Amino acid sequence: MTENGSNKIEVYLDEQTEPIAVFRPPGRFTLDTGFLDDGPHSLKIIAFDSTGRRGVRKIPFEVRNGPGIAVEGLSDNDLLEGKISLLVNAYGGSYEEKWEPERAETPAPIPTWIWVLFILVAAWSIYYVARLWQPTAEFAETPTYAKLDMTKPELPEKTGPQHPGSEFGASLYRTSCASCHQLNGQGVTGVFPPLAGDSVVNTDDATRHIEVVLYGLQGSTIDGISYVTPMPAWREQLSNEEIAAVINHERKSWGNSATAINASDVSAVRRAKN
Numbered sequence: 652m653t654e655n656g657s658n659k660i661e662v663y664l665d666e667q668t669e670p671i672a673v674f675r676p677p678g679r680f681t682l683d684t685g686f687l688d689d690g691p692h693s694l695k696i697i698a699f700d701s702t703g704r705r706g707v708r709k710i711p712f713e714v715r716n717g718p719g720i721a722v723e724g725l726s727d728n729d730l731l732e733g734k735i736s737l738l739v740n741a742y743g744g745s746y747e748e749k750w751e752p753e754r755a756e757t758p759a760p761i762p763t764w765i766w767v768l769f770i771l772v773a774a775w776s777i778y779y780v781a782r783l784w785q786p787t788a789e790f791a792e793t794p795t796y797a798k799l800d801m802t803k804p805e806l807p808e809k810t811g812p813q814h815p816g817s818e819f820g821a822s823l824y825r826t827s828c829a830s831c832h833q834l835n836g837q838g839v840t841g842v843f844p845p846l847a848g849d850s851v852v853n854t855d856d857a858t859r860h861i862e863v864v865l866y867g868l869q870g871s872t873i874d875g876i877s878y879v880t881p882m883p884a885w886r887e888q889l890s891n892e893e894i895a896a897v898i899n900h901e902r903k904s905w906g907n908s909a910t911a912i913n914a915s916d917v918s919a920v921r922r923a924k925n
Contacts (some may be wrong), residue, residue: 663695670697689717718742777842778880817903820896827885828897836905844871844878847905855910857898861920864894891917 661670662680672680676698684692691713698706723738725731825834832838836847846852851859867884870877885894891914898917902909 658701659699661697661699663697665692684714685716687714687716689714817896817900819893820898820900821904823889823893823897824900827889828901831880831882836901836907838878841876841878842880844873846901847907849873849907852901853907853909857902857910857912857916858920860898860902861894861912861917862924864889864898865917865920866924886921891915891921 658676660672660674660676660678662672663669664671664682671682674680682694691711694710694712696708696710698708700706718741721740721742723740724735725737831843832846833843836845838845851863854860863882865884865886868882870879870881872878889897894917895912895914899911901907902911
């Protein structure tokens, strides 16, 4: 029989012979696992009734107070052969007062799809800036971005029936074409094709040259380099005289020496397409 014929509970941890708590039921006690090693443990509870009969219950449990462990390169029950490279990380034990959150993240390389997305965004940004950027006041009056007053065009005196307005053509080229093909006619490799030395620009039959300026172009290959950036059509923005002037500037600049054209040549290509 228990002392004074009363009920009693004794609590034992693992294989200890001395109880960690003794009390009359019902009762509460605090189990501090902080001093236990990580791994399996058990709690044994022995209860005595007033007649001295004993009941026993054993409760297994597992302690996980130490730092978490992450292993990359090896999983449970893997079949291994030869040497393997492992990345092991540990972070955030429950009794660690200060720990850095970034330690909980096992380092990993940047995924390939992020690099692909970055390259696509960067390429689109370059194209957008080159085609649509409106210059600030600081740049608006420079030769590259200066805008021609189209309400009062000042055409220099023609040097001949086939070469209308060379200065006018140069000015139109700066405002309409140089942002892509560049002032030196060299373009941007793989993005905007060069005009200097281009076979379409230098052939005496200017029909194809006129068609490209009038109706634009989607993709071309020059000297083995592909250019996929589309060229816009200018048939609605520029008159026959203006297109002739721009084309003549391209055909007489940067070492090009093709035959000049006039507005009637542009008009003929327009009619042929209609």
